[in-house]
Amino acid sequence: MSDERLSVRTQVLLWTAQRASAAVLAICVVVHLATIIYAVRNGLSAAEILGRTRGNAAWAAFYTLFVAAIAVHAPIGLRTILAETFSWRGRALDITVLAVALTLAMWGFRAVYAVLI
Numbered sequence: 001m002s003d004e005r006l007s008v009r010t011q012v013l014l015w016t017a018q019r020a021s022a023a024v025l026a027i028c029v030v031v032h033l034a035t036i037i038y039a040v041r042n043g044l045s046a047a048e049i050l051g052r053t054r055g056n057a058a059w060a061a062f063y064t065l066f067v068a069a070i071a072v073h074a075p076i077g078l079r080t081i082l083a084e085t086f087s088w089r090g091r092a093l094d095i096t097v098l099a100v101a102l103t104l105a106m107w108g109f110r111a112v113y114a115v116l117i
Contacts, residue, residue: 005089014079017072021070025070060116063112067111068105071105075101079093079094
């Protein structure tokens with residue numbers, strides 16, 4: 001990372017979390033897009049799709065994992081972009097990206113709950 005004040009251990013943990021979440025996202029995006037293509041090609045309406053997903057534990061688990069990966073991956077990338085572009089460092093940056101992570105998680109989990117539960 002670009003913040004010299006971060007310990008090597010923290011830098012390695014952030015790097016690992018970003019790469020692991022990217023791997024999860026790659027799989028989730030492929031499954032999500034394949035599902036959309038299947039639904040469109042078979043002429044499923046929104047009501048039919050909700051009928052198939054509502055109460056389905058497998059889809060709830062899948063989209064919960066998808067949201068968690070997004071909430072980890074995006075803020076770490078945003079942190080790097082803000083640090084490199086604006087030379088923003090320190091606690092304020094960390095608090096800002098933590099707020100972004102929590103907001104993404106909250107909105108995502110709310111959507112999963114609304115659609116699947």
